[in-house]
Amino acid sequence: MAEVKSTDGFGTAQRQHALGLLLLLGLQARLILRMSWPLLIAFYFQGDREARFFLWAIAGLAGVAFVAAILHFARFTFRVQEGQLQVSKGILVRDKTNIPLERVQAVHVEQNLLQRLFGVCGLRIDTAGSKGAELTIHALPWDKAHALRSMLTSENPPSESLDAVDLDTAKKAPSADPLLSLDWKTLVQVGLSQNHLSKVALAIGGIATFQGIAWDVIGNLWSSVPTIYRTVMWFLSPLLVLLSPVVIATIAVGASLVTTVFKHWKLTLWVQGGRGPQTASLHITQGLLNRQSFQVPVHKIQWVKWENTWIRRLLSMDTLEVRQASAGGAAGGPDSMRLVVPAMNGDRTQKLVGLLFPTWPEQKLLTLRPTSYAFRIRWFKRGLAWMPVAIAAGLGLGTAFGTVVGLLLWTTVGAWSRKWHQGQWATTDGRHLSVHSGWLFRQRVMMDWTKLQAVEWHQNRIHEKRGVAHLTFHTSSGVAHLRYLPTSLALQLKDLANARVVAHKGAWM
Amino acid sequence: MPQPTPPFQAIPNDMVHLEGLPSLAEDALASLEPSYGRARGLVFAIGTLGSGMAWLAPMVALTFWGDGDHPPLGVWLGLGTAWVVLMSLWGLEEWKGWPVRGYLVREHDVIYRSGWWSRSWTAVPFSRIQHSEIQQGPLGRWLGYCSLKLFTAGGSGANLEIPGLHPETAKNIRLLLENQNHG
Numbered sequence: 001m002a003e004v005k006s007t008d009g010f011g012t013a014q015r016q017h018a019l020g021l022l023l024l025l026g027l028q029a030r031l032i033l034r035m036s037w038p039l040l041i042a043f044y045f046q047g048d049r050e051a052r053f054f055l056w057a058i059a060g061l062a063g064v065a066f067v068a069a070i071l072h073f074a075r076f077t078f079r080v081q082e083g084q085l086q087v088s089k090g091i092l093v094r095d096k097t098n099i100p101l102e103r104v105q106a107v108h109v110e111q112n113l114l115q116r117l118f119g120v121c122g123l124r125i126d127t128a129g130s131k132g133a134e135l136t137i138h139a140l141p142w143d144k145a146h147a148l149r150s151m152l153t154s155e156n157p158p159s160e161s162l163d164a165v166d167l168d169t170a171k172k173a174p175s176a177d178p179l180l181s182l183d184w185k186t187l188v189q190v191g192l193s194q195n196h197l198s199k200v201a202l203a204i205g206g207i208a209t210f211q212g213i214a215w216d217v218i219g220n221l222w223s224s225v226p227t228i229y230r231t232v233m234w235f236l237s238p239l240l241v242l243l244s245p246v247v248i249a250t251i252a253v254g255a256s257l258v259t260t261v262f263k264h265w266k267l268t269l270w271v272q273g274g275r276g277p278q279t280a281s282l283h284i285t286q287g288l289l290n291r292q293s294f295q296v297p298v299h300k301i302q303w304v305k306w307e308n309t310w311i312r313r314l315l316s317m318d319t320l321e322v323r324q325a326s327a328g329g330a331a332g333g334p335d336s337m338r339l340v341v342p343a344m345n346g347d348r349t350q351k352l353v354g355l356l357f358p359t360w361p362e363q364k365l366l367t368l369r370p371t372s373y374a375f376r377i378r379w380f381k382r383g384l385a386w387m388p389v390a391i392a393a394g395l396g397l398g399t400a401f402g403t404v405v406g407l408l409l410w411t412t413v414g415a416w417s418r419k420w421h422q423g424q425w426a427t428t429d430g431r432h433l434s435v436h437s438g439w440l441f442r443q444r445v446m447m448d449w450t451k452l453q454a455v456e457w458h459q460n461r462i463h464e465k466r467g468v469a470h471l472t473f474h475t476s477s478g479v480a481h482l483r484y485l486p487t488s489l490a491l492q493l494k495d496l497a498n499a500r501v502v503a504h505k506g507a508w509m
Numbered sequence: 510m511p512q513p514t515p516p517f518q519a520i521p522n523d524m525v526h527l528e529g530l531p532s533l534a535e536d537a538l539a540s541l542e543p544s545y546g547r548a549r550g551l552v553f554a555i556g557t558l559g560s561g562m563a564w565l566a567p568m569v570a571l572t573f574w575g576d577g578d579h580p581p582l583g584v585w586l587g588l589g590t591a592w593v594v595l596m597s598l599w600g601l602e603e604w605k606g607w608p609v610r611g612y613l614v615r616e617h618d619v620i621y622r623s624g625w626w627s628r629s630w631t632a633v634p635f636s637r638i639q640h641s642e643i644q645q646g647p648l649g650r651w652l653g654y655c656s657l658k659l660f661t662a663g664g665s666g667a668n669l670e671i672p673g674l675h676p677e678t679a680k681n682i683r684l685l686l687e688n689q690n691h692g
Binding site for chain 1: 617628634635663
């Protein structure tokens with residue numbers, strides 16, 4: 001890439017936008033607050049004289065942190081030269097990082113309210129060597145950020161000159177036919193079909209916090225109610241106990257709905273810059289207050305997952321997750337950069353599969369199912385795990401009762417295991433693998449065997465007797481398991497997948 | 510379910526013969542260094558003795574020097590049986606598992622197999638190896654073996670570690686790797 005001359009003004013070393021300093025200071029302040037809030041609260045309520053020294057210590061720490069932030073801002077420069085993003089930073093230890101452009105896996109542009117006011121955005125850059133973002137630039141003017149992003153992700157063929165990047169295409173709105181453009185109705189459906197359980201804790205916490213005020217209000221209202229109605233209401237009061245779960249559920253669903261609207265507002269998923277999978281990128285933009293825009297080159301995608309719950313299936317919606325290579329592999333932290341799209345339906349999924357895996361299906365599909373031993377062993381293990389319940393029932397309420405409970409448990413567990421077993425299957429065309437699993441929560445993982453990192457075959461002595469074996473396919477961003485396959489088939493697939501990788505001469509990342 | 514015939518055409522992936530490597534027969538894995546086997550035996554012996562002491566010493570101390578009640582016979586039997594069973598399972602795995610441990614270097618990939626009770630077989634293609642590491646601990650330096658770690662992109666599950674190689678062999682594999690990836 002030595003022939004690249006014009007780098008759209010990124011050739012000289014430059015700092016980020018001045019707002020970056022403010023954001024850095026804000027980040028430091030948040031960090032200090034997070035460390036010292038118990039102390040500050042204690043001081044506020046008790047006004048302890050001794051605590052003053054701690055306050056001075058915190059103030060000193062804050063001073064140092066702010067100076068550090070200013071120095072960090074001043075020292076942080078970047079430029080694009082000779083096909084590399086060159087970043088130098090560091091206060092005491094000077095640090096120079098060179099990231100070759102073709103090694104950039106994904107770019108995330110985000111804009112919170114403050115950044116939006118100043119017309120700047122933050123940029124997070126992911127390489128395969130980092131668990132989360134390799135590099136974060138807090139503030140760049142909008143045009144520059146998008147130009148840099150286009151330059152970083154190979155929307156242009158890697159071999160061609162980067163001169164072709166022009167700011168207009170980078171700024172241009174999604175192409176005419178986006179894969180997904182979330183309308184109001186779907187947005188509400190996504191919100192309603194969220195996992196509300198996590199919000200229940202929030203609802204209970206909220207009620208617990210505000211119950212003091214609520215009692216006052218109720219007390220005031222109670223005193224103003226005429227005596228006749230009081231008797232009636234007193235008899236109706238048990239209803240309140242019955243209603244409280246409804247109240248909690250309503251709050252939980254409401255919270256899900258609000259967070260969904262904030263997060264997925266105006267979600268658009270589209271493909272841009274493509275004359276083939278090597279040059280196209282998958283884009284997503286979303287968010288009401290925090291606008292996010294995520295971009296990952298199509299050929300960098302290693303692992304794709306569709307997931308749904310029974311409620312999402314009713315609405316015929318899947319949640320899609322697309323992963324590029326990452327040092328964390330399957331493990332995802334809060335900082336991990338993943339592209340997650342709610343509300344994929346069959347039509348969109350088909351379009352996306354056609355785009356991500358253009359040669360699928362290469363040959364007639366082969367369906368792979370676990371042997372019935374998988375069902376029997378699961379039934380046995382789960383049944384055994386539930387037996388203490390039956391034994392306890394038998395000891396407490398008599399042998400006959402215990403036997404009935406035991407039989408019921410075995411039958412139920414058997415039915416569940418059967419359902420689960422029916423949900424486990426996979427298809428392959430000899431190059432790709434699509435693995436389905438689950439019953440209430442279903443998921444499908446798809447990968448290209450030419451992008452595999454390792455193939456693992458696993459069998460214990462009992463499996464050997466029963467003629468079954470497990471296979472694990474490792475990619476650089478996630479795995480797919482095929483469990484309880486007939487041994488001979490597992491061996492063949494292992495060899496086939498392995499041969500697929502070694503025969504593949506092209507780039508995989 | 511029906512047994513499918515080999516579903517798709519086979520792609521050749523021939524073995525490679527390395528200088529300094531034990532000669533590889535078709536589909537036969539090279540076994541690890543005997544000195545590594547001795548090290549494993551040593552670890553097993555120390556583990557057995559150590560865990561034995563860990564429960565025997567307090568029990569003996571309670572019996573002879575403890576005031577009041579002696580540990581009942583049931584505790585002796587229970588702890589003893591558990592120890593014997595666990596140690597014999599470990600010993601069985603080490604003893605039977607040793608011949609199973611082996612590696613194979615082919616033209617395009619490296620394979621490592623291990624485990625007697627639970628057998629696993631992992632293949633990593635050369636083209637996917639990002640970097641490698643040769644590690645030699647104090648025990649390895651004393652007995653003369655080292656372990657070769659091959660790192661791929663992504664999760665730790667896809668990394669391969671071949672323990673118990675002769676240092677020369679490890680270097681040769683590494684050399685071959687470099688030639689494959691950059692040659």
